[in-house]
Amino acid sequence: MSSRSLLLLAEVVIGLSCLVLALVIVGARLHRVRATRRTTRMVAPHRPMLLAVASGEDAEGSARAHLASLPSATWEHVRSTAVVMLAKVRGAPAETLVALLHAHAEVERALGWLRSRSAVRRARAAYLLGLLHDPANVPALVPLLSDPSPDVRLVAARSLGLIGDPAAAGAVLSAVPPRDGRMGIPAWVAAEALLGMGLGVAPVLRGALASADAGVRDVAVTVAGAGAFTSVLPQLRVLLDHDPLPEVRTGAAVALGRLGGPRDVAALIRCTAPSSPTTLRRTCVGALGELGDPSAVPALTALLDEPDRRLAELAAEALVRVGTAGAEVLLRCVGSTGPAGTVARGALDMARLRGQMPAASR
């Protein structure tokens, strides 16, 4: 075959392919427009009932009865709207929506989908089971924490957090470290899930703070600080001083700033030394401000001249938060032409704008 014939053949193939793609585009649009119209048409008559249920205005239960009696072909179109609403409501309306899902055998279907070969289907099922807030589904969700798909693992952890049963806390934490070459669930997802389980996770948290895995310890210090688990304060103090991972020490500093007391000031000040990592130093300064203990004032004052100007700025802000003793230091520095004066004036400006100036210092 000559080169000209080859080119001609290629031209025909390309032309036909272009035509096919143009037809696919038009066909896809036609299909979408029709499908959207059909769904709109099918959902429209039932939307007021759905809204009545979701807003808790279905006192007589007529809307619920109507929706529960929908034929499955119609329910298929209404279903996704019901799921979206369920994610946004709490209390009695959520319970009614859950009852509706039960009435249409959605829960059984979701439980079946957990074994589907499609990762998207497994994730959708896990998501729906989480929205039900039913502890009975915990045993079905826990195995998904070791699912081959990272998406499914992530959704399962989130769903366990939504359900809020502390019995799943250990399983969620054990899904944090990478296993068999697979990435663990993200730290923040695990932490959110544990926070959703409430104070009942405290025993598991104590174990996690002593875990050999740095990722698990990282999650644990985050949860400890955000969830006000004061029972783990002694462990947080140890981690701040001795953990080999700066991220864990930083998390412990945040937690101590929220939960600690005057006895933690010395340890936090130690970590503001120039030998500490920058992030840890800055976090500890913020934590000292959070604690608001006047015993931190001399150390914070010394940091106003720090070469790391962000640290100096944070130290000035921390002094404002300490209260009168800190504000007085800043007021004394205001006249200074040195670096301390600059950050002091800046912090006082912001404090005045925010109405944070201690009464005695105004």
Next chain:
Amino acid sequence: MAGLWSGGVDALRALVETVMAAIEVPVLVYFLVINTSYLLLIGLAAWDLIHHRRRAEHAGHDETVASQLAPGVSVIVPAYNEEAGIVTSVQAMLALRYPRHEVVVVDDGSTDGTSDRLRAAFDLVPVERELPTDVPTRAAVTEVLVPRSGRTRLVLVRKNNSGRSDAVNVGINAASEPLVAMVDADSILDPDSLLGVAKPFADDPIRMVATGGAIRAANGCTVIDGRIVQIRMPGSRLARVQVVEYLRAFMLGRTGWSRFGALILISGAFGMFRRDVLVEVGGLDADSIGEDFELVMRIHRSLTDQRRDYRVQFVAEPISWTEVPVTARVLRSQRRRWHRGLWETLWKYRGMLGNPRYGRVGLVALPYYWAFELFAPLLELAGLVLVVLGLALGVVNLSYAYVFLAVAYGYAILVTLAAMTVEELSFHKYDRWRDLRSTLAASIWENVGYRQLTAWWRLEGWWAGLTGRKQVWGTMTRQGFAGTQPAAVEPALTGSPGPGPRDGSRG
């Protein structure tokens, strides 16, 4: 004399004949390979986008919004003479759905009322704040202002003019959150934009260092209160072609590279970075014309040299909408700058080219950018010149030339149609049939006329880079998106001073 002329023509004919015989097959192969590579990238993108769309139901955006643990974001907005739309832009950015974010506007020595507008709209007052010098900067900061309430998370940093990159670096220093988003002042972000580009950081906080968001053309869309409320194809043909180009080359191309794990370009118009990584690599290079490309390359080199496990990802949705040029003059300036930036950055990082140490970036992405981005305009125009010369000298048969060009450009049109198919099956942003007609027509214009024109401009930019000429920024005055009334975006272009369109994207 006539004999001499005839001899010269004969010699030229022989030369053209020889050259054409030598390059006929390589040029065709080049066309086939470049377009096939586009198709492959689009295929990778299609897989990713379909997966992304199917995950939408359980993606958990609402949970992220409510999360107290989501990483905080500082949105850095460099602004130079943006008085027309800056207030609306900042209002929209402050209203983005995200649990914890601040907006840092850096006024790069504007000569118009950019700062005054902000001062009046947000009741800003000066505070004495010394910005840290985590990232080196050039120009002096003249003033830092915050809202009088002290609560709204807005900071305006005023500085002497020193260019966009230096302004962003000042913004990095002023940023107080661990993630930094760089956004152009004239960009319109979808309400969930920050959630979208920040989510990879939340999902993989240790390894994720940078994410890029999709950029689309705002021209023709209806904007109310800094939000796109109606998506329409632009009226200008030039802008319509760019809609298709952005879709094919920038959005789907980068989704494909991201999927392949070798994304080397994040647009400066909408990118998010870990602040500590930016500080570590020294922020944007204020001397670079392709500063966004240069930054991502520097991150790749630095982190790979340190043997760190890291990721750079592209997020195809949500979107940052930006005005694209509607006149040839501004478009020319933009493309010259982009190509010059491409050349300078590729040259600067030539040591990474083909270097197995840099994995897919060194072995695949960079060779691709050299062969199919940098050299593409040169080879394409050389081929066209030869064909025209060959026709004039009777060396090339007209019908053969037609078939040759039809195959080459027909394949390119096929690629564009494939991109449009993916768009139709995934995002289908332009929902009117009229818009579909426009995009189909634009897919032809993109390859016949527009492509050759931009190839010439790109060559000009490359030449300017090689000869070391001073880069002159384009000028583009924007109408802005101000007011509560719908504003159809069609930028008016004048010669007033100001920065050109800042998308550092390259096709």
